[in-house]
Amino acid sequence: MKNKLSVVAVAFYAAMFGSATAYGETYPSRAVRVVVPYTPGGSTDVLARIVTEKLSQKFGQTFVVENRPGASGHIGAERVAKSDPDGYTLGVGAIPIHSAYKIYPTLNYDPTTDIIPISIIGEFPSLLIANNEFKANNVSELLALSKKEIVHYGSAGLGSATHLGAALFAQKAHANMDHVPYRGSSAASTDLPLSSTG
Numbered sequence: 001m002k003n004k005l006s007v008v009a010v011a012f013y014a015a016m017f018g019s020a021t022a023y024g025e026t027y028p029s030r031a032v033r034v035v036v037p038y039t040p041g042g043s044t045d046v047l048a049r050i051v052t053e054k055l056s057q058k059f060g061q062t063f064v065v066e067n068r069p070g071a072s073g074h075i076g077a078e079r080v081a082k083s084d085p086d087g088y089t090l091g092v093g094a095i096p097i098h099s100a101y102k103i104y105p106t107l108n109y110d111p112t113t114d115i116i117p118i119s120i121i122g123e124f125p126s127l128l129i130a131n132n133e134f135k136a137n138n139v140s141e142l143l144a145l146s147k148k149e150i151v152h153y154g155s156a157g158l159g160s161a162t163h164l165g166a167a168l169f170a171q172k173a174h175a176n177m178d179h180v181p182y183r184g185s186s187a188a189s190t191d192l193p194l195s196s197t198g
Contacts, residue, residue: 027087031062035091037076039069039184042156047122048092069184071104072096072159078107081114091115096159103159126165131192146175153177154192156185 032055036048045067052063068076077097083089093115101111109115128139136142136151145151155163158181170177182188 028059028061030088031064032087033083033089034063034065035076035080035089036065036067037069037073037079037091037093037097038067038156039186040067041186042184043124044092044094045186051092051121072157072163074101074104074107074111077111077115078109081109081111090118092121095161096164101159126162128166128169129192143173143175146170146173146177149176151175151177152180154180154182154188156188157181157183160185162188 034048034052036045038044045065048065052065055063068079070076073093073096077091077093080089080091097111097115101107128142130136130142136145142151153166155166157163158179160181162185163179163181166177167179169175182191
């Protein structure tokens with residue numbers, strides 16, 4: 001499963017840039033905020049920083065990354081959705097913003113209408129990894145272990161691509177697995193060497 005990332009904005013593409021050009025202004029004429037709705041150090045954050053650096057070089061304006069993690073990206077996405085539709089607040093989001101929003105029934109915005117994708121900027125494979133002391137060394141051994149005991153797995157958070165991917169895997173494989181949500185992929189990766197089954 002690949003986790004596709006896309007830049008999202010609060011208005012239709014034409015309207016976003018049309019407001020600036022209607023007044024004879026070249027976009028961007030000032031700094032642009034790029035909201036990353038995940039923790040610093042994760043794959044989305046790293047990709048956003050690479051892209052914003054290139055955008056700054058191309059346009060001669062500052063593109064500033066602002067991390068707003070929480071609720072599988074919905075806190076940051078809401079910030080984008082509620083910003084002025086002038087193209088000076090963009091967001092980098094992943095699949096869960098559009099695919100897992102039903103997990104959060106009290107969102108203060110509608111990700112299906114209040115933000116739209118502009119461009120895919122990267123793809124990441126999803127990997128199944130464990131620390132060296134884990135009792136299984138491959139998928140077959142993992143499935144056999146899950147028949148004997150609960151296997152705990154960490155994810156980047158409730159409704160994240162890593163959560164949904166692992167939940168689908170567990171369902172299809174009839175594996176006895178328990179979800180442990182983290183506050184982002186970087187936190188889950190940091191704990192990985194310390195984790196074990198139990």
